[in-house]
Amino acid sequence: MAGRNGRTVRDLRRGNRTAVLQRLYFDGPLSRFELGPATGLSSGSVSNVVADLVGDGLVEEAGSVDSDGGRPRTLLRVAPHSGQMIGVDVGETRVRVELFDLALTELARTERPLTPQGYDVDVIVGHIRDGIAEVLGAEQAVPGRLLGVGVGVPGIVEHTPDRGAVVHGQTIGWSAVPLERLLRATSPLPDTVPYFIDNGAKTLGQAEMWFGAGRGARNAVVVLFGSGVGACLVTPEVEHGRAVEWGHLTVRVRGRRCRCGAPGCLEAYAGAESLLARWREEGGRPPEGADEETALTAMLAAAYPPEGTAPDPVALAVLEETAEYLGAGLSDLINLFQPERILIGGWAGLQLGARFLPAVRRHATTYALRHPADKVAIDLGRLGPDAVTVGAAILPLADFFAGGGRRPEPSGEDRLPAWRTALRERAPR
Known part of the structure; x- marks a missing residue:
């Protein structure tokens, strides 16, 4: 009634x-x-x-x-052991799959590296499917307690009534990929186990707001700084966050060509991929055949060598220019949304870390309006490189809580008759 x-x-x-x-x-x-x-x-x-x-x-x-x-x-x-969730991070360099208990204690993990051509849809779907099977085969896994699978992906995620979550990942060559339907078609999981697919910056933001440096803030922006850049906006009106394609804000008319195909995007200057490309163009020498994370480590070592060793002026100049572009990009977020906090995460943001942050803060303050700039704190995220995976696992957990901790009812003959369900709901508690 x-x-x-x-x-x-x-x-x-x-x-x-x-x-x-x-x-x-x-x-x-x-x-x-x-x-x-x-x-x-x-x-x-x-x-x-x-x-x-x-x-x-x-x-x-x-x-x-x-x-x-x-x-x-x-x-x-x-009770921590009363439920389990899987979090998946479809990142720029690897697909990471982790199994957690209800307290978000990691129970099992597996990673599958990606090649530069690794964003083939079938490859990604296979990595996710095999990763899920592997973590569910771990000793501490209890498949019957699985609440769902959360997946963080690059790009815009559209939730449709007929095809489920559809990914528009222009920078990785994905156009309207029905990822949820593809995963369900090849999944060993029963239909009662839901998939929750969202932008990776949003899952990072979810994790930092629940457990990290964003906890207690009502208005925050969480930045994902990896091969490219993205952001998650959290306000009282958007409590669980909204992914914003901040990396594709135009910062230079007729500028460098971005991965998305447009000229002058912030990502073409502030993402790790473009940062390393600019270092090479200016004569820098990343290790031959190194992946992006290893190459960025080498660049940082060249720009900030041990005391008594001269820094590589090219690496240092490119990093300083990147800090200015990133600070200018943050100033737009400050002027538009007036957040209490801006948190920088992602593998590249965490690698650049505290040494890079003062210059970013200085440039953000220079380019932003004084009043909102005086009220914002710009810091690093606290949850480390696993934050996207943790945030992805939070998606089924948040849905479970929103449903009052009720698991989906089994289909078919195991479901209670309608008359018995109605009587049970009327019973006093």
């Missing part, structure tokens, strides 16, 4: 379960007494919901604390 606001009893129960699960997950362990003010629920509702969640194996006891003159209060937490 629906109330005046259109919510049914089932909706209310789901909302109450979600509230308790989220508070225990982010702020726990907590006692039943603390859960009341933390969730806004009555003590009776808290007791009913907790009993329900304990019965489902989602919540467990985690010790006790003394109360003021009364009996010790039992602490509760989300």
